[in-house]
Amino acid sequence: MIANPLLRRATFSELFGLLGLPPIKGTSCPCPFHEDKNPSCSVFIGANGHEIAKCFKGCFCGDVYDMYARAFRCDRKTALMELNHKLGIAIATFQLDRPLHERFQPAPKSTQRDERLRPSLSLGLGDNRMVVDLSTLRRIHEGGVRLALERGLLGFGDYMGRPAWVMKDRSGMLMQARRLDGRTWFRDTKAITLKGSDANHLLGVQEAAEADLLFVCEGGPDMLAAHALVHEMALLKAADPLRIAVTGLMGASMRPRRATLAGLKAKRVVIWSHADEAGRDGAKEWKRCFWSKDRTVDIIAADEILAGLKDLNDVVSAEGGLAAIIKKLMEVRHG
Numbered sequence: 001m002i003a004n005p006l007l008r009r010a011t012f013s014e015l016f017g018l019l020g021l022p023p024i025k026g027t028s029c030p031c032p033f034h035e036d037k038n039p040s041c042s043v044f045i046g047a048n049g050h051e052i053a054k055c056f057k058g059c060f061c062g063d064v065y066d067m068y069a070r071a072f073r074c075d076r077k078t079a080l081m082e083l084n085h086k087l088g089i090a091i092a093t094f095q096l097d098r099p100l101h102e103r104f105q106p107a108p109k110s111t112q113r114d115e116r117l118r119p120s121l122s123l124g125l126g127d128n129r130m131v132v133d134l135s136t137l138r139r140i141h142e143g144g145v146r147l148a149l150e151r152g153l154l155g156f157g158d159y160m161g162r163p164a165w166v167m168k169d170r171s172g173m174l175m176q177a178r179r180l181d182g183r184t185w186f187r188d189t190k191a192i193t194l195k196g197s198d199a200n201h202l203l204g205v206q207e208a209a210e211a212d213l214l215f216v217c218e219g220g221p222d223m224l225a226a227h228a229l230v231h232e233m234a235l236l237k238a239a240d241p242l243r244i245a246v247t248g249l250m251g252a253s254m255r256p257r258r259a260t261l262a263g264l265k266a267k268r269v270v271i272w273s274h275a276d277e278a279g280r281d282g283a284k285e286w287k288r289c290f291w292s293k294d295r296t297v298d299i300i301a302a303d304e305i306l307a308g309l310k311d312l313n314d315v316v317s318a319e320g321g322l323a324a325i326i327k328k329l330m331e332v333r334h335g
Contacts, residue, residue: 009089014064015068018086018251029041030188031060032186032187036187050063068082086200118197119174119175126156131145137182138313140225141228145224151207152169152207153169153204159177162179162180162185164180165177165178166178167223167250169207170206171201173197173198176193200257201260202249203249204248205261211242211243211244213267214244215230217272217312218272218282218283219250219251220248222248223247226246229316230244238326255285256290261289264290265292269290269298270299273299273300274310274311275309280301305321306318306320312325
């Protein structure tokens with residue numbers, strides 16, 4: 001049996017989102033496999049109708065699955081399975097032993113996720129030095145880091161031989177690692193979504209069941225910043241931290257699964273949007289996913305709070321940023 005060619009394929013834009021690379025603009029992009037100040041990689045439609053990327057310095061030429069295989073050092077078959085799984089793309093089989101009109105059959109749906117595909121990394125709570133280092137790196141209060149640890153959304157471990165901080169939750173369906181020293185893993189890749197992760201999983205959704213207010217963030221740094229915000233609101237007695245849940249998707253191109261959101265009834269949702277085109281577009285799509293008759297959904301972009309800033313982490317770490325955020329939340333609530 002072979003993969004059904006009629007089903008959609010992953011795109012380079014989706015893969016770049018997983019790798020933490022800047023979004024592709026037009027048909028040109030920086031090559032992820034060498035230092036590239038000026039975009040030297042071209043994305044075009046090949047003779048077979050599939051997207052092809054070609055680096056004009058000669059270090060890469062292939063489709064999206066070839067690029068995944070090289071980035072994660074696996075074979076093409078593994079790349080096909082893992083990337084489609086991360087993006088929630090169904091894989092069908094072409095069954096040669098069946099009548100022609102019945103040959104294309106979708107893969108059977110399973111109510112249980114294949115445990116072999118879950119990401120695996122030994123994580124712990126770290127020590128005080130790691131907490132201080134991460135707090136300093138992200139320029140947020142230590143209380144926010146400790147709150148994320150207490151809620152099980154943050155862990156420390158070694159990845160690719162480097163100390164890392166990892167966003168995850170108790171479901172084990174998604175892990176994304178960043179270096180604790182703040183450097184990139186390779187070239188411009190700041191974050192790596194571990195093999196076996198479901199990229200569309202909404203981190204923290206299980207912890208949100210009892211909350212009244214739901215923060216939805218883009219990426220690990222904003223999730224940590226949101227925890228720092230919750231910590232500050234608790235200190236000021238502006239809100240009960242137990243009634244506020246922090247959730248997140250690891251990229252603007254990811255989409256929360258509607259089945260996952262079914263249990264989040266009667267909640268107020270605030271989406272913290274990045275102040276760039278990809279972030280704003282992603283936030284609009286998330287709002288459509290979250291909206292229901294019993295949920296209110298608001299989008300707050302970073303530059304609506306403090307001009308010129310890109311994301312929630314920037315605002316939280318700026319002078320007067322926390323006060324400005326709390327004021328904005330009050331305006332939205334009563335607006």
